[in-house]
Amino acid sequence: MTPILEVSNLSKTFKTFKAVDGLSFAIGKGEVYGFLGQNGAGKSTTMRMALGLIFPDSGSIFINGSEFNNSHRHLLRSIGAIIERPDMYGYLSGWENLKIFAALSGTKVSAARLHEVLDIVGLKGREKDKVSAYSQGMKQRLGIAVAMAHQPELLILDEPTNGLDPQGIAEMRSLIISLSKDHGKTIMISSHLLHEIEQVATNMLILHKGKKISEGPVHQLLNPDDTLTEVTILPNEGLGAQLASSAWTQYADHVSAERLVFRMNPTRIPDLNKWLVEAGAQVQSISSKHSFETYFLNITSDAAAAHRVI
Amino acid sequence: MRKYLLLLLLFTCCAFNSAHAADASALFQSLRSKVLSVQDYTADVKMNINVSYMRIPQLNGTLYYKAPDKMRLERHGGLSILPKKNINLTLSNLIPGGNVTVIDMGNALIGAKTVRVLKVIPDDEKSDIILTKIWVDETDLVALRTETTTRNDGTVTMDLEYGRYTNSCLPDKVTIFMNLKDYKLPKGVTMDYNDQPQPPKSTDKKNQKGTIKITYLKYSINTGLTDKFFAAPEKQ
Amino acid sequence: MQLLRIELYKIFKRPRTYISFGIITAITFVIQLAMLSDGKSFIGFALQGINEQFDIHGNILNGYLVAYIILQSLLIHIPLLVALVAGDMLAGEANIGTLRLLLTRPVRRSQLVLAKFYASFIYTVLLIIWLAFIALFLSLLLFGKGDMINLKSDAFVMLLQSDILWRYAMAFVFAVLAMTTIASMSLLLSAFADNSIGPIISTMGIVVVLTILSNLELPLFNLIKPYLFTTHIIGWKGFFDDPVPYSAILRSSAILVLYTIAFITTTIIYFNKKDIRS
Numbered sequence: 001m002t003p004i005l006e007v008s009n010l011s012k013t014f015k016t017f018k019a020v021d022g023l024s025f026a027i028g029k030g031e032v033y034g035f036l037g038q039n040g041a042g043k044s045t046t047m048r049m050a051l052g053l054i055f056p057d058s059g060s061i062f063i064n065g066s067e068f069n070n071s072h073r074h075l076l077r078s079i080g081a082i083i084e085r086p087d088m089y090g091y092l093s094g095w096e097n098l099k100i101f102a103a104l105s106g107t108k109v110s111a112a113r114l115h116e117v118l119d120i121v122g123l124k125g126r127e128k129d130k131v132s133a134y135s136q137g138m139k140q141r142l143g144i145a146v147a148m149a150h151q152p153e154l155l156i157l158d159e160p161t162n163g164l165d166p167q168g169i170a171e172m173r174s175l176i177i178s179l180s181k182d183h184g185k186t187i188m189i190s191s192h193l194l195h196e197i198e199q200v201a202t203n204m205l206i207l208h209k210g211k212k213i214s215e216g217p218v219h220q221l222l223n224p225d226d227t228l229t230e231v232t233i234l235p236n237e238g239l240g241a242q243l244a245s246s247a248w249t250q251y252a253d254h255v256s257a258e259r260l261v262f263r264m265n266p267t268r269i270p271d272l273n274k275w276l277v278e279a280g281a282q283v284q285s286i287s288s289k290h291s292f293e294t295y296f297l298n299i300t301s302d303a304a305a306a307h308r309v310i
Numbered sequence: 311m312r313k314y315l316l317l318l319l320l321f322t323c324c325a326f327n328s329a330h331a332a333d334a335s336a337l338f339q340s341l342r343s344k345v346l347s348v349q350d351y352t353a354d355v356k357m358n359i360n361v362s363y364m365r366i367p368q369l370n371g372t373l374y375y376k377a378p379d380k381m382r383l384e385r386h387g388g389l390s391i392l393p394k395k396n397i398n399l400t401l402s403n404l405i406p407g408g409n410v411t412v413i414d415m416g417n418a419l420i421g422a423k424t425v426r427v428l429k430v431i432p433d434d435e436k437s438d439i440i441l442t443k444i445w446v447d448e449t450d451l452v453a454l455r456t457e458t459t460t461r462n463d464g465t466v467t468m469d470l471e472y473g474r475y476t477n478s479c480l481p482d483k484v485t486i487f488m489n490l491k492d493y494k495l496p497k498g499v500t501m502d503y504n505d506q507p508q509p510p511k512s513t514d515k516k517n518q519k520g521t522i523k524i525t526y527l528k529y530s531i532n533t534g535l536t537d538k539f540f541a542a543p544e545k546q
Numbered sequence: 547m548q549l550l551r552i553e554l555y556k557i558f559k560r561p562r563t564y565i566s567f568g569i570i571t572a573i574t575f576v577i578q579l580a581m582l583s584d585g586k587s588f589i590g591f592a593l594q595g596i597n598e599q600f601d602i603h604g605n606i607l608n609g610y611l612v613a614y615i616i617l618q619s620l621l622i623h624i625p626l627l628v629a630l631v632a633g634d635m636l637a638g639e640a641n642i643g644t645l646r647l648l649l650t651r652p653v654r655r656s657q658l659v660l661a662k663f664y665a666s667f668i669y670t671v672l673l674i675i676w677l678a679f680i681a682l683f684l685s686l687l688l689f690g691k692g693d694m695i696n697l698k699s700d701a702f703v704m705l706l707q708s709d710i711l712w713r714y715a716m717a718f719v720f721a722v723l724a725m726t727t728i729a730s731m732s733l734l735l736s737a738f739a740d741n742s743i744g745p746i747i748s749t750m751g752i753v754v755v756l757t758i759l760s761n762l763e764l765p766l767f768n769l770i771k772p773y774l775f776t777t778h779i780i781g782w783k784g785f786f787d788d789p790v791p792y793s794a795i796l797r798s799s800a801i802l803v804l805y806t807i808a809f810i811t812t813t814i815i816y817f818n819k820k821d822i823r824s
Contacts, residue, residue: 014821051650053822070818076652083650087643091560100552106652146647364596365788366704382603388707389604389693394597493595493702503783503794 002065003028004078004154004186005050010059011210012045019045021210023059027154027188027203032180034201034218035190036296042210043190044084047158050188051081064153077106080152082160086143090132094123094142097131098149105150117145120183121175137168144175148185155179157189161196176200194296198222206296222292224265228253229272229288231260233281242279248272263291334414337446338428342405344451344479350376350535351480354527357383359391361520363493366391373524378407380540393488393522405456406432406439420445420454438462450476464489480529486522549653549661557631557669566627567676573623574680577616578688581607593695596702608692609685610710614786616681621721621780625728625753626746627673632666632732633745636817640824641741649822656814659733663810666729671722678718696786703788713790717782720799724779727802728753730809731775737817740824775805 003026012020020042027033035043048054050061052073061068063075088097098118102109118124121141131139140160147155160176161169177200179185191197197204197218204221206213214221233239235257243249243260251268254261262272266288276283357369371385383390415427425445432439438461445455452472459465466488470481557563581588585607593602636659639645649655694710696703705713728749735745756776759767771777778798784791 014823048822053646053649055819055821070655073654074652076650079650081647081650083646085643087647089556089559089644090642092556096555096559100555101647101651103548103552104648104651104653143647363700364702364704366702367706367709367788385604385693387605387690387692389602389606389695389704391704392601392603394599394601490599493700503780503787503798 001028003062004064005188006062006065007046007050008060008062010046010049010061011057012042012049012054013057018210020049020056023207023210023212025205025212025215027186029153029186030180030184031186031203032176032201033186033188034197034204035188035207036192036194036197036204037190037207038192041192041207043192043207044158045210046207047081047083047156047188047190051079051083051156052076053083074106077150078153079156080105080147080150080154081156081158082140082143082147083156083158085163086139086146088131088139088142088146091130093128093130094118094134094138094145095127097142098127098146101146102149105152107150109150113151114145114149117149120148120179121145122171135168136163137165137171140164140168140172141175144179148179148183152185154186154188157187159190159192161191173199194293222290224267224290226263226291227266227288228291228294229262229264229266229269229286231262231272231276231281231286232284233258233260233276234284236281239279239281246275246279248275334426334428335412337426337448338410338412338430338444341444341446341451341453341479342407345405345453346377348377348478348480349532350374352530352533352535353480355383356525356527357391358523358525359520360523361490364520373526374535374539376535376537376540380535380537382540393486405444405453406430406434406437406442408437409433415443418445423447423454425454452476452479452481475526475529475531478529478531480526480531482526484524484526486524488520488522490520549657550664553635553661553665554668557665562634563631563669566630566673569623569627570620570673570677571680573620574616574677574684577619578612578685581612581615582688585612592697602695605690605692606695607689608694608707609682609687609689610692610694610705610707610714612685612689613682613714614694614696616685617677617717617721617782620677620681621724621782622753622757624673624677624721624725626750628666628670628725628728629732629746629749631669632662632729633736633749634742635662635666635733636736637739637745638736638742640739640822643824645824646822655818659737659810659814659817663730663733663813666733667726670725670729674718674722674725677721678714682714694786698787701787703786705786705788713785716785720782720785720795723799723802724781727775727779727806727809730806730813734809734813734816737813737820773801775802778802 006026008024010020010023011018023042023046025033035046037043045054049056050063050068052068052070055070064078066072066075068075088094089100092100095114095118098114102114115124118127121144123138123141123145126134126138131142134142140163144155144157144160147157157176161172164172173196176187176189180187180200187200189197189200201218203216204218205215237257239260240255240257243252243255248262251262251264252260253263262268264272269286269288273283273286351374353373353375355371355373357371359366359369369383369385369388369391371383371388371390374380374382374384381392383392410433411431413429413431415429417424418427419425425447428444428446430442430444439458440461441459443457444453446452447454450472453470454472455467455469457465457467466486468487469485471483472480473482475482589606590597593606596602636645639648648658691707693707694705696705731752732745732749735748736742739745753776756774760771760774760777778801781795781798781802784795784798
């Protein structure tokens, strides 16, 4: 099956800064494709290139199998997008904004459809208000309404939860899941937060300094069996030997007198804890983290980690 | 006998001379009284002002005049432009009043016409007019040309053409030649539209010549215009 | 067409747009008021050179002259008002972020630039029509009719009142052309910038500096003057000369049209390649 969006060997340099470096990927129909990377990794630049906002230095972009460039802008008909902030004309109402952008979508969009998308994003009843009076969350939802009004196959959402409060984030998340499940949209979504992507995406790509680090279905990359559980105990020299002779040794990743790390499905933690107590270990803490997250945090900077929302 | 003859000759000569002077003076006096017989008039005129720095279309209007020096051009809502103080526009203004010394300058030709040229000097030293030369057509008793030197406005020459109103010494057409000062406004003020940079002016025309041509279409004479009329603002 | 409708919709839905009309109205009123109260002495001052030798009577300070005075002073400010909208066209949208969204639509960038140019043009036309209405008709109402005198640096021109209205009509048409050139320059500057203050200020700066150059009497500047568009944007004044310098006005119009085409073409070429990073 032809991918909706395919990118091949895409590169872009701004002055001396290499924003995207030989990037290739493909997004198939029905996928929710997570684009993960810290700020400045090249997510936004890639999305902008796919939308014709930024012109690549080299490489190609295919939309539904046709090569996309500045003279084939009609291909953008099948895409709806929010790039960074969902900025709208503040002096116009939500409805007017929606109408304007729908009129430019290259597709006839009926008033009924506009009402329908307002309903989907939950802005019904507020469409006559000026956008300048909207909250950030409402603007974000209007942005989604604009992006999907002309029934594009692919939605490109660049950091759609940016600037939202926790409730807004939760709403946005369920909206995205619903767009995928109930409305059959293919969605490309970017974030600098793993758990954001993890909760909505079917596929995932990690971008770092413009390069693809890893890519694959989320259930593979985030296989629960690869969760790392770290146990700290009061120093216990004998525990290592006990462990080696037990069944838990197959999960052990790291063993020392006061710190043990296991790679296993986190459902095993209660059993592990029980065994540790029976073996005479004085457990101080148990924490688990997916190895992928550790990996992601390792490759991204401390700054990115500091942004982590718990 | 020869002595008588000589005396007679001398006498005749003197008589002729004085008669000549008297003749010139009388000619001037009769011309002046003819001119002054018109106390006021109202005339439909066409005025063409031809000054190098002024671009003015032909002005049609009504000219009001009252002796000795009141003049007003009314243009039915339009602007009226007359030389300062109207000084040079009418014959009566250019012909000195009061006691004058008239000197006969002999005959001259204007076109094909032989005319007497009179030099008139006012006795009044305070008079604005220092000297007037008048070219007089003796047959019709009209002035065909005047050249007046004034204290304040330089020398003004006026050519007059007569036709229908010869009897009242009112011309059909007057051309006034006057000296004018140069005119200039700073460019920054006016912000002129000049497509091409202008060549520097070739001559510094400190004094420019200008002409004003007035064609009189119809006169109404001595209708009793009052001074008040000339002071009143124009009706719109 | 759709694009143009949307651009016009956006322009006229914005309060800022009406500020321009307000400013024109305000300045016009101020000048009219000043002329009502102090016009006589102003005329006296302006006519000094002429009054030494001629007496001018009648309604000198009539609506036609006042309108000319208003036009003369306002046509310095109108570039600012044109820039206020045209300079905001691309930069303003870049600034509020809507340009991003606009350009992810299947619309050709050149078409967007053209639509914005046409919209600026229509705005300019309306601005000039409003100016014509308020400066000319209101002045005629307040000051009445009359023959018009036009003082040039080296000439005194007088126009008969029956011979003026068509000159104003032509002058306004010319003003539209001149201001369209300004609009196209603003649009070009707007394409370079990501906020609208820059293009608006730059437009004004360029107009002011070039106007000064156009009016300086220096041999060096005389060489470049014919190529400056500011020399030509006051070509409307030509219609108030007698005889009207048609060949000069035609040349000025041609130069303004060429400038406009050059500005728009440059805008399209540049904007077509521009990476939208705002």
